[in-house]
Amino acid sequence: MDGLDTQRRRLILGGAACLVAAALPQTALALPLAVGKPRNIDMLSINTGEHADVCYFNGKQYVDKELAVLNQLCRDHRRNVSTEMDPKLYDQLAAIYDLVDARNPITMVSGYRSPATNEMLRKNGGGQAKKSYHTTGQAIDFFIEDVSLSKLRKAALELQAGGVGYYPRSGFIHIDTGPVRSWS
Template sequence: MNRRYFLGVALSAVAAPAFAKKPADRPRVLAFNHLHTDERLAVTYRVGDRYQRSALQEINHFFRDFRTGDQVSIDPQLLDLLYDVKTYLGDPDARFDVLSGYRSPRTNKMLRETSGGVAKNSLHLTGQAIDVRFPDLPTRYIRDAAIALGRGGVGYYRRSDFVHLDTGSVRRWGA
C-alpha cells in the first residue's frame, strides 16, 4: 500500500473544520485521459447539488464510443462515484485513465464475439459504466475504494490492469 492510499483513508475519517465549506458545496472536478483517443479532459461537472450542463455535454462526448463516434448521456451518478473513489483515495488531482466509457450496441456485440467477459446487456450500453485505472496507482486500490463505498458494480481485471465501475446493483467480480 502506498502513502497516498493511507492518507486518503485517514482524511476521509477526519471532520472538516467549522469554517470550511461543506464538502457538498465544493466544486467537483474530474480529470481524464482517454487511452484510445489520447484526449484529455479536466472539468468541473458539479457545484453543490447542481450538475453543470456544459460539463456533462463535454463528458458525454469524451466518453463516446471511440470506434463509432456514437454517444449517450452519461449517468451523473457514475461521475459522483468516480469523484468519491478519488476522494476516498486521497488524491483530489487524480487523473483517471479511461479504457472504455459508452459502447454502442455494434461495438458491444463485436467485443462479445472477440473477447471474454463482455456482458450482452452491459451497462456500458446505457452510459452507466466505465473501465478505468490510475497511471501511478495499483488498480486494486480503486477496486477496494469502490467496494468500500458500497455503490454499484465493481469488476476487477488484474491481468488487463483496469477496474470496471457502474451504477447498477451492488455486486463485484474478479480476483
C-alpha cells in the same frame, strides 16, 4: 391505554422512517461527497488521447456543459457515438479519486459502448456482457497512474454504489451504477 397508543405511534413512525430510508437511492447514502462542494474530474481517454479537466457539479447542481464534455470523452470511439452518461457514475469516480488521494488524471479505458460495438466485441471473445451497463451509459473501465488497482477496487467497494469489477491482468477496474455487486 395512552402508553400503548404512544408505543404504537412510535413503532409506526419508526417503521415509516425505515421505509423512507430504504427507498432513497443507494448513492445518496453511500457516496462520501460533501454537500455544497464542487466536484471535478480530470480524465484522459486512453483510446483517443483526449483529455478533460472539468467541474461537472458546481456545489448545487450538475453543470450540463461540463457533463457534455465528459460524455463526449466517454463516447464509443469505434463508432464516434456518445450518450448521456449517468451523472452518478461521475460521482463515483470523484469519490474514488478523493478516497485514494490521487494526483494523476483518471485514465478511461472504456466508457459508453454502442450495442453494435458491444456485440462486435462479444463475438470476438472479449468477455463483454450481453446486457452491459456500458451500453446504457452506466459503466466505465479505468485506472489511475501511480494508484494500485487493488486500492482503487477497495475504494470502489467501500462506496457500495454499484458494480465493481477487478481486472488486474487487463490493468483496470470497472464500476457501474447498477446493483451493488463485485467480481474478479
